[in-house]
Amino acid sequence: MLKKIFSKSYFYGGLGVFLVFSAAPFYIMLITMFKRSHDLFGPTNNPFWLNEAPTLEHLDLLFNQTLFPRFLLNTFLVGLAVVVITVLLAVPAAISLARLAGRWGESVGIGIFLTYLIPPTLLFIPLSRVVSFLGLQNSLWSLVLVYPTFTVPFCTWLLMSFFKSIPKDIEEQALVDGCSRIGAMARVLLPLSVPGIITVVVFSFTLVAHEYIYALSFIQDSANKTIGIGMTTELVRGDVFYWGALMGGALIASIPVAVLYTIFLDRIISGMTMSDVRR
């Protein structure tokens, strides 16, 4: 009995330590966001609690006097465009690799997964030349053009194993029932892979919100920045930190992305471990 209580308290103790470690920065964002400046900048005040009545002054500043809403909009627009491009490119490729391409499909699939390993930090220098050659510096279109380089490989891989998990019989049945090859894909394969496609949509979108290096390299105009670089370059100016607004903005932008990502976490992880994505 005593042993059980012991092991239970160890368990909750351990979990508590990890919880504090993971969530503390977000907790401090939440508190700081509502702190009055006087409270915030008093070195003896408890930084982990509201010592004075909460205030919305920082959020007011954030939404009305900074480009924060613009950053959000930019990120959303780029995300939308990238999602559309990713789905249009990855779905046919994944079907082809899973169903039509036979033995060499396997190798091409692994090849595509390998390109996912080429990091932005290896490509951003030449890509910055490509972008400027196309006259897209400082334009959101540069991100729309380049972001699919990391969404497409992983999403193709994810969808490929998803399509493989759908029995071939069902598609062949559609062929026998009067569909053309493309008809069978559209009428049978796609409706059955809606969960996989939703995963890909969400994953591409969150990756866009996560991206930092390309945005930092290609965009200098404040009005065209996405959320990550916008927050860290526009709201952090030399020694002037709008701490309350900065914390609030980081939290407000993080949570929806994190929620979306978490919903599909299991499927994304099984894509990474190259195991079955069936669920």
Add this chain to the structure above:
Amino acid sequence: MRMPRLFERETVLAPLMLVPVALYMLLLVGFPFLMAFVYSFSNVTVGNPEFHMTGFGNFSAVLRDPVFLKSLLNTCIFTFTSIGLVLVLSNMLTELLMREFRFKWLIRFLIMLPWTAPIALGTIGYLWFLDSVFSPLDWLLRSWGLLGKPQALLGPMSNLYWLGRPGLAMASVIVVHIWRLLPLATMIRIAGMNSIPREVIEAAQVDGAGYYRRLFHIVLPLLLPVISVTVLFSTLFTFTDMTVVWVLTKGGPPDNSTQVLASLAFLKGIQGGDLAQGAAVSLFFFPVLAGLAAVVLRLAKKAVVT
């Protein structure tokens, strides 16, 4: 609606559906990848797009540059320390999260936050945490009497200046990397644990194997592919990352004490406009990435066999 007969043929349809992706990847990954090589053997800059090949000049210049050597060393220290600690910690966290408890979904959500939230934004929280004046961490240490008193363990000053002192800045960057990677490593580990069939472990139990024998003879060998995947992605995300460094220290304190290869390449190539040297620096990622690719290929082969 009848499609032309041609579209019924797999040999036509299969390549046709792959062409858009192949073309796109070729133009925006393959071509720039080659360009990175070409640049690194040339004297190209932003201002001077007509370039000449200069052989290994950039590489020898880079290798003689003490900042580069420091960055390379830093990158390795960051990567290996982070991965080592992440592997150990994720093992512990997995044991905890495999259990059932109340509000698990909420706890899980909070523990996954560092990975699921955009890293640049998460790191902003650390900027405040490690601030030179208002650091909540320093406040905590002061209120515990560890800092800011004449005989205090960590010294008499009122602040530790986390991001202002080389050693502490480096430690800070490492901790943020661990903070970020731990959830990913844990999720991969849990997925691996769940994929071990219960019967295998039960069979071992029936065969009379004790906990440690099971761990070393059954669980760990079966988990090996999963652990390699963890190492693979951890390496990829720490070795080539510059976000954490850029947001926290921009490579400083001023003496490049937290400069890494990625941030150095950015400094030289984008901010300094010296494309050739920037490309040369970033090409040092290549051998590591090739190694990672080899791991993936081995894993993929195994996945095909099973």
Add this chain to the structure above:
Amino acid sequence: MANVQLAGIKKHFEGVKAVDGIDLEIADGEFLVLLGPSGSGKTTLMRLVAGLEKPTGGHIVIDGAVVNDLPPRDRGIAMVFQSYALYPHKTVFGNISFPLTVEGMPREDIKKKVAWAAGLLGIGHLLDRMPAHVSGGERQRVAIARALVRRPKVLLMDEPLSNLDAKVRHTAREELKLFQREINVTTIYVTHDQAEAMGLGDRIAVMHEGTIRQIGTPDSIYNDPANMFVAGFVGIPPMNFMEQDGMIVGFRPEALLPAEALPDKDCMRLRLLVERVEDLGSHRLVYGTIGKDKVIANHSLRLNLPEGEEHEFAVCSQEVRRFDPKTGVRVRP
């Protein structure tokens, strides 16, 4: 309704000869069973007829027209897969009506046709359900209804009963035969279950290693096998083989009877060393050796045959089949 002709059909997969030169004619309205062990090429042959595989060589003719280059949808065929391949995202009605919807048939006609097919299979009450919510036997009927709703020229079935449990399988077999007769559709049916083959087929084609080893009525396949493979594959337990005078002689277990049962006929007498007796209620199986050959006898006498002792058995000469020991081909007197 249509006849089907296969001429010199071949299908090679990367050096493996799945189907290796098959000539076959199936008459209008005939029920032809392709019987063979797994890997014999029977499913590949059916998929070639369906158009799901392209032949490496030869011609496929349905209703007088060469269909080699036609996709499945233009061949006028319907198919029932072993897994039934019901569309999990469509209701039973949506499944059965799918081939008609694809054709672009008006909604009213679709309803009528689905009602007819569902009535034929007795699943009219299931039309609003999803496939996941109907039983295995019902699923099979849905798959058949979907296959029939278009009134195909040829109906192809790939082991449609193998996913049913043993009890349902028996009645399903019965019904299958009844409605096939009723709508008189040319049918090709693949199975490895010889009871199904014997019970359903007008003719049976026994396949092995990509070729047809014998084709004929169930009676001729069983009683007049053309070679050792067919003789050994068809029949449970399999035919006994012995070497005699440089020939292989074969006789079925039920022809090898204790001598008491065949007192004075024209019979070959054999001494059988009894090793084990299985009493199966209606009949008894005797496992033993004659000389050095292992044999099985199947009789329904009430006899006490002690294990480990010899007993005199007999085979009537009209039951004996002779085969060439080199080629395995039947040698007729």
